[in-house]
Amino acid sequence: MKERAGYLPGISEDEVAWQTVTFTRNEEVLEVAVPVLAQEQMQQLAEQIKNNSRQVLKTLAIGEIVEILDKAVAVFLDRHSPYRRKAEQLLPIVTGYDPEVIRHGLTSFLKTFRKPQLLRFLAEDLGNISLLDDFQPRAKGGFAKAFGPDLIVHVWAGNVPALPLWSLLAGMLVKSGNIGKVASAEPLFAGWFANVLAEVEPRLAGCLAIVWWKGGDEEQERSLLGQGDVVVGYGSNTSLASLRSRIPVTTRFLPYGHKMSFGLVTKDSLDARKAWQTAHAAALDVIRYDQQGCYSPHFFYVQRGGAVSPGEFAKYLAHEMECFARRYPRRALSLEEMAAQAAWRQQEELTLFSTPTKEILGDDARAWTVVYEEGAQITPSCLNRTVKVLAVDQWEEILPQLIPYRPLLQTVGVASAPRELWQIAELLGRAGVTRITSLGKMTSPEAGWHHDGRFNLLDLINMVDIESAAEEYAERLAPYVD
Numbered sequence: 001m002k003e004r005a006g007y008l009p010g011i012s013e014d015e016v017a018w019q020t021v022t023f024t025r026n027e028e029v030l031e032v033a034v035p036v037l038a039q040e041q042m043q044q045l046a047e048q049i050k051n052n053s054r055q056v057l058k059t060l061a062i063g064e065i066v067e068i069l070d071k072a073v074a075v076f077l078d079r080h081s082p083y084r085r086k087a088e089q090l091l092p093i094v095t096g097y098d099p100e101v102i103r104h105g106l107t108s109f110l111k112t113f114r115k116p117q118l119l120r121f122l123a124e125d126l127g128n129i130s131l132l133d134d135f136q137p138r139a140k141g142g143f144a145k146a147f148g149p150d151l152i153v154h155v156w157a158g159n160v161p162a163l164p165l166w167s168l169l170a171g172m173l174v175k176s177g178n179i180g181k182v183a184s185a186e187p188l189f190a191g192w193f194a195n196v197l198a199e200v201e202p203r204l205a206g207c208l209a210i211v212w213w214k215g216g217d218e219e220q221e222r223s224l225l226g227q228g229d230v231v232v233g234y235g236s237n238t239s240l241a242s243l244r245s246r247i248p249v250t251t252r253f254l255p256y257g258h259k260m261s262f263g264l265v266t267k268d269s270l271d272a273r274k275a276w277q278t279a280h281a282a283a284l285d286v287i288r289y290d291q292q293g294c295y296s297p298h299f300f301y302v303q304r305g306g307a308v309s310p311g312e313f314a315k316y317l318a319h320e321m322e323c324f325a326r327r328y329p330r331r332a333l334s335l336e337e338m339a340a341q342a343a344w345r346q347q348e349e350l351t352l353f354s355t356p357t358k359e360i361l362g363d364d365a366r367a368w369t370v371v372y373e374e375g376a377q378i379t380p381s382c383l384n385r386t387v388k389v390l391a392v393d394q395w396e397e398i399l400p401q402l403i404p405y406r407p408l409l410q411t412v413g414v415a416s417a418p419r420e421l422w423q424i425a426e427l428l429g430r431a432g433v434t435r436i437t438s439l440g441k442m443t444s445p446e447a448g449w450h451h452d453g454r455f456n457l458l459d460l461i462n463m464v465d466i467e468s469a470a471e472e473y474a475e476r477l478a479p480y481v482d
Helices: 039-055 062-077 082-095 099-113 115-126 165-173 189-200 218-225 237-244 274-291 310-327 335-350 395-408 418-431 468-476
Strands: 002-004 017-025 028-036 143-147 151-155 177-181 208-211 230-234 252-256 260-265 297-303 359-361 369-374 386-392 409-415 435-438 462-466
Touching: 017 082, 028 082, 039 151, 039 177, 039 208, 039 218, 062 082, 062 099, 062 115, 062 165, 062 189, 082 099, 082 189, 099 115, 099 165, 099 274, 115 165, 151 165, 165 177, 165 189, 165 208, 165 230, 189 208, 230 237, 237 252, 260 274, 260 395, 274 297, 274 310, 274 386, 274 409, 297 310, 297 395, 310 359, 310 369, 310 386, 335 359, 335 386, 386 395, 395 409, 395 418, 409 418, 418 435
Parallel strands: 002 028, 151 177, 151 230, 177 208, 230 252, 260 297, 260 409, 297 386, 369 386, 409 435
Antiparallel strands: 017 028, 143 462, 359 369
């Protein structure tokens, strides 16, 4: 099978050099042609999108843009549409994830971007969404309006399908032109979405583009990064530092590096009936996209004192992991990932005999591992369905363990009774956690969530104020003044 990636409005495909990236899964082989633009073509594309942003996108009301995006998302939610069928057929080959994981994951993720959720997204950051259309009165006096940049450049990473939609749609909502660079590990979905958006509303056809270049291509990066008003980057801290060095100092840079997330299980959720439900939800967070998202758990703190002990909970979790493995097999790992898993497991096994309470559940044949340990310090997982269960008595005990990881902390999935939730949230907030959700929902952020504690839209825009003094002075010059 063959497929072309990217979306290049105004540039003929015949004028572009194409490079083939090959993906295999079982007996299926997919060849994806990715565009390799010359420096002049990249600059031409950027100028075109800037102009279309000014002349088209910025003239639309925010309500119109929301309706257009809602229609485009609906195409991918419709399992009978050609684009959805193509996504379900090809993304398992590209990413290696089980087809059912892709199917359920796409639906869950895309529902975040329907009209009601987009409006909530806007209201969360702006309060009054009309700020994107007209100058609005401010409580302090005067008026203000939100202006999006002419061009946002997105540099995406990873192989979680459709994940680029977070920043791409945020850029569209602030009426900016957008150029997104897809990752080699998943180069298709963003281009498909751009094509659908152009079909749903042809006026927007020239307001965004999806490009590709080989990682580390400094010439290509500089040719595009210098054109953007804002650059949004995803990846490792090393790759983001390299990216930052090639961005002009006057360009706003919004980096999103690797994060570490975990779960927290209170004794209230550990009676004989609730413990299975809690373990099922925890296992679901682990197996979704094999922990490849920043919001996937690396470990679970489990409180002692419940009807089910932390050690027993680890066995419950292992049982659920085994059930999920049979229904949703783990993707095939790369050589680097297999080496990382072997090293991680070997390190855990080295301390097995010196730690009587420690237990390792699962093996390579089952493609998952649960390690139970008492009193251990936290360590990042090697991902791909490897997770620890750590026993704890009081939640205050975990704070000293979390503080060294403060810059990396993001999501915590919590299973607790209402009376403890707020106390736990206060403690986690002090530690640096930026998102608290329920177990089972760690990989499904709500519309309008504060990504890494920041704002999705406010960080993209400039607020323009008309102060009261300007109003008053203008009144003196009005033709009706005596």
